[in-house]
Amino acid sequence: MPDSLPDAHTLITQLADAIAPTLTPETYIVGIHTGGVWVAECLHALLKSAQPLGTLDISFYRDDFSRIGLHPQVKPSNLPFDLEGRDILLVDDVLHSGRTVRAAMNELFDYGRPATIRLAVLIDRGDHELPIRPDFVGLTLNVPKHQNINLSRLDDGHLTLSLA
Amino acid sequence: MNPQLTEDGKLHHLLTLDGLPRAILTQILDTAESFMDVGEREVKKVPLLRGKSIFNLFFEPSTRTRTTFEIAAKRLSADVVNLNISTSSQSKGEAILDTVDNLSAMHADMFIVRHSQSGAAHFIARHVAPHISVVNAGDGRHAHPTQGLLDMFTIRRYKGAFHNLRVAIVGDVLHSRVARSQIHALTTLGVPEVRVIGPKTLLPVGIEQMGVKVFHTMEAGLKGCDVVIMLRLQNERMKSARLPSAQEYFKFFGLTSEKLALAKPDAIVMHPGPMNRGVEIDSAVADGPQSVILPQVTYGIAVRMAVMALLAGN
Numbered sequence: 001m002p003d004s005l006p007d008a009h010t011l012i013t014q015l016a017d018a019i020a021p022t023l024t025p026e027t028y029i030v031g032i033h034t035g036g037v038w039v040a041e042c043l044h045a046l047l048k049s050a051q052p053l054g055t056l057d058i059s060f061y062r063d064d065f066s067r068i069g070l071h072p073q074v075k076p077s078n079l080p081f082d083l084e085g086r087d088i089l090l091v092d093d094v095l096h097s098g099r100t101v102r103a104a105m106n107e108l109f110d111y112g113r114p115a116t117i118r119l120a121v122l123i124d125r126g127d128h129e130l131p132i133r134p135d136f137v138g139l140t141l142n143v144p145k146h147q148n149i150n151l152s153r154l155d156d157g158h159l160t161l162s163l164a
Numbered sequence: 165m166n167p168q169l170t171e172d173g174k175l176h177h178l179l180t181l182d183g184l185p186r187a188i189l190t191q192i193l194d195t196a197e198s199f200m201d202v203g204e205r206e207v208k209k210v211p212l213l214r215g216k217s218i219f220n221l222f223f224e225p226s227t228r229t230r231t232t233f234e235i236a237a238k239r240l241s242a243d244v245v246n247l248n249i250s251t252s253s254q255s256k257g258e259a260i261l262d263t264v265d266n267l268s269a270m271h272a273d274m275f276i277v278r279h280s281q282s283g284a285a286h287f288i289a290r291h292v293a294p295h296i297s298v299v300n301a302g303d304g305r306h307a308h309p310t311q312g313l314l315d316m317f318t319i320r321r322y323k324g325a326f327h328n329l330r331v332a333i334v335g336d337v338l339h340s341r342v343a344r345s346q347i348h349a350l351t352t353l354g355v356p357e358v359r360v361i362g363p364k365t366l367l368p369v370g371i372e373q374m375g376v377k378v379f380h381t382m383e384a385g386l387k388g389c390d391v392v393i394m395l396r397l398q399n400e401r402m403k404s405a406r407l408p409s410a411q412e413y414f415k416f417f418g419l420t421s422e423k424l425a426l427a428k429p430d431a432i433v434m435h436p437g438p439m440n441r442g443v444e445i446d447s448a449v450a451d452g453p454q455s456v457i458l459p460q461v462t463y464g465i466a467v468r469m470a471v472m473a474l475l476a477g478n
Contacts, residue, residue, distance in 0.1 A: 057198065059198070060198070060199075060202075060210035060211070060212050060473075061210065061211060061212075065212055065477055066477075068477075069174075069474075069476075069477025069478050070195065070212075070473050070474055070477040072191065073194070074194070074195055074198040075198065076197060076198045076200070076201050077198075077201055078201070106211070107210075109207075110205055110206065110207035110209065110210070111205050111206055111207070112206050
């Protein structure tokens with residue numbers, strides 16, 4: 001484990017560089033609330049995407065609803081475009097079990113049938129529980145099970161990573 | 165202790181808005197906002213209540229409320245069973261609980277209850293197993309909490325906030341469970357001035373204690389209002405000699421364009437339905453630019469989805 005975590009914006013820039021050659025005019029960026037939306041906003045700006053940014057709150061698609069109930073602060077999903085036949089770049093901050101990504105894909109399909117979905121994550125911390133792997137990753141990091149890695153945003157919009 | 169809440173203060177039944185904290189009302193409205201979008205999508209469903217069984221127990225007839233509860237439950241992917249049980253075939257009390265026990269044995273997860281007797285939903289809520297939630301869809305003159313919530317949702321959508329509003333509720337407050345739920349919600353959400361307008365025979369004695377101002381003429385009551393809520397005048401009230409005639413009621417308390425002009429120019433007009441056109445409301449107003457009566461119906465689906473999702477998850 002490194003003592004200090006890398007700068008989030010450096011990782012996002014590297015992520016954007018990796019994505020850029022694969023970007024098509026039909027690629028629509030969709031961030032998953034809340035951290036994924038922050039990363040998606042940065043990517044959207046860095047990649048100079050001409051398409052509107054989408055956001056997803058997957059609370060209504062979680063597989064643990066019957067155990068923990070509804071998330072106390074559900075935000076509306078917002079996909080201001082038709083998904084049919086489009087290329088979707090799904091963005092999240094941390095990939096862990098893969099259950100959030102599964103829920104997000106289920107939700108996307110209720111809006112329409114995209115041509116492709118690719119996944120970009122800032123951190124892949126391992127311990128996957130589903131056959132879901134990122135297409136683009138900022139940093140692969142083995143985080144012990146008892147620890148959490150969090151992305152937070154300061155008032156000035158600066159993103160920082162922390163372990164807790 | 166509030167019988168609607170779990171030990172840690174979460175909503176388990178929705179029986180009345182009386183005594184519910186503002187935080188819970190706001191949580192329901194916020195959650196409903198997220199569900200609004202589901203109605204606009206290609207697939208108008210989310211998988212939240214997949215595998216849950218919801219029983220609509222209607223001991224009193226209803227079209228709109230039952231239908232919107234049914235659509236809401238289906239959009240949450242629940243299985244819905246509608247039972248329209250006429251009260252005449254029921255010997256009350258014990259028979260209701262027999263019905264509930266039988267449906268519980270069929271693995272019901274939630275009951276949506278409408279009954280002509282006040283307290284019916286409370287009665288069932290006290291009786292059911294702890295994993296079952298009960299939603300009051302209208303009980304006698306007592307409460308109609310989801311209608312009250314959808315009205316608050318409508319007001320918030322059009323007016324943005326509650327803290328600066330003057331709201332008038334017009335008509336038969338005495339017999340109205342809707343009015344009671346609205347008054348509780350409006351005062352809890354911080355509306356500074358709630359007015360009730362109606363003839364003395366249709367306003368309950370001592371209603372001022374609910375925190376409302378009483379008016380007996382539209383001219384005085386509507387002045388400066390941001391929201392005008394009309395109540396349905398039930399025909400049987402005419403027969404019970406509380407009112408001389410529908411024509412006379414319309415003359416004094418029916419909402420016409422002229423009377424509406426007394427309220428603020430951007431005032432919205434609401435009605436819980438079904439409307440008596442030409443009795444409590446003129447068609448020109450009901451179908452006019454200030455009417456939000458049909459949006460109320462649409463919002464009712466999202467609000468009922470929010471209530472059912474929160475109850476099933478708590």
